[in-house]
Amino acid sequence: MRYVLIISTLFLLTSLPAWAQKDMKATVIAANQAFMDAYAKGAVGMDSFYTTDALLMSPNSEAIQGNVAIGKFYKYVFDSGIKRMKLEAIEAEQQGNVLIERGRYTAYGANDTQLDTGKYIAIWKQENGSWKLYRDINNTSLPPH
Amino acid sequence: MRYVLIISTLFLLTSLPAWAQKDMKATVIAANQAFMDAYAKGAVGMDSFYTTDALLMSPNSEAIQGNVAIGKFYKYVFDSGIKRMKLEAIEAEQQGNVLIERGRYTAYGANDTQLDTGKYIAIWKQENGSWKLYRDINNTSLPPH
Numbered sequence: 001m002r003y004v005l006i007i008s009t010l011f012l013l014t015s016l017p018a019w020a021q022k023d024m025k026a027t028v029i030a031a032n033q034a035f036m037d038a039y040a041k042g043a044v045g046m047d048s049f050y051t052t053d054a055l056l057m058s059p060n061s062e063a064i065q066g067n068v069a070i071g072k073f074y075k076y077v078f079d080s081g082i083k084r085m086k087l088e089a090i091e092a093e094q095q096g097n098v099l100i101e102r103g104r105y106t107a108y109g110a111n112d113t114q115l116d117t118g119k120y121i122a123i124w125k126q127e128n129g130s131w132k133l134y135r136d137i138n139n140t141s142l143p144p145h
Numbered sequence: 146m147r148y149v150l151i152i153s154t155l156f157l158l159t160s161l162p163a164w165a166q167k168d169m170k171a172t173v174i175a176a177n178q179a180f181m182d183a184y185a186k187g188a189v190g191m192d193s194f195y196t197t198d199a200l201l202m203s204p205n206s207e208a209i210q211g212n213v214a215i216g217k218f219y220k221y222v223f224d225s226g227i228k229r230m231k232l233e234a235i236e237a238e239q240q241g242n243v244l245i246e247r248g249r250y251t252a253y254g255a256n257d258t259q260l261d262t263g264k265y266i267a268i269w270k271q272e273n274g275s276w277k278l279y280r281d282i283n284n285t286s287l288p289p290h
Binding site for chain 1: 200202203204205206207208239240241242243245247263264265266268280282283284285286287288289
């Protein structure tokens with residue numbers, strides 16, 4: 001019977017993080033800060049923020065698949081004129097194996113001119129012990145131009 | 146000790162649906178079919194597919210908050226010329242209390258002319274025993290026009 005107690009305790013401990021609906025805003029805010037810093041420094045190594053099987057679902061194209069292609073896309077976006085990205089997490093909770101984040105982005109050009117602002121949903125998953133972006137979709141909140 | 150066994154069994158049974166990462170594509174496909182049917186019939190009662198605290202994050206505006214406002218929005222979209230919506234679930238899994246769906250949409254006008262196609266992420270939650278849309282974001286895959 002001692003084993004039942006041990007097994008049930010182990011089950012409780014291992015299943016708790018997935019079972020509980022947990023506020024993970026602090027984790028997401030820290031990860032977003034690292035993302036913004038790396039982007040502002042030239043958008044080099046942005047692939048490290050995404051899982052190998054990630055999908056970046058940006059407007060006006062099919063989804064970009066995989067962290068390598070996504071990294072190249074951010075470099076292209078930076079070189080095309082978006083010099084800084086601001087990400088603001090509004091909510092972030094853990095559900096099962098994932099974090100679900102909803103937030104607002106703002107994109108800035110040279111001299112900190114605001115170029116765009118909009119909203120996003122990001123699904124984060126753990127890969128090699130770190131939370132990485134697994135699904136990432138956004139759209140503008142500005143009227144059509 | 147008998148109680149430990151009963152309690153651990155109860156815990157296992159009640160936590161399993163949330164703990165397991167479960168393919169829910171069939172559930173989502175059925176719900177999407179009901180959504181498409183209601184939309185094609187004039188987009189009346191679309192509020193019933195969304196939770197009271199839902200957010201519809203459509204492009205070119207701030208998020209629309211709550212099922213009532215979202216219902217009115219769909220009626221407006223229908224009257225403005227989008228007569229049919231096709232939703233195709235690509236993946237749908239349960240994580241914790243939510244279903245996460247990724248899919249492709251196509252919008253049709255009069256005479257089934259294709260007006261737009263794009264991608265979406267939908268987060269579903271249970272409300273009064275039914276799965277309803279809680280967070281819903283989409284963007285076009287067509288080039289800017």
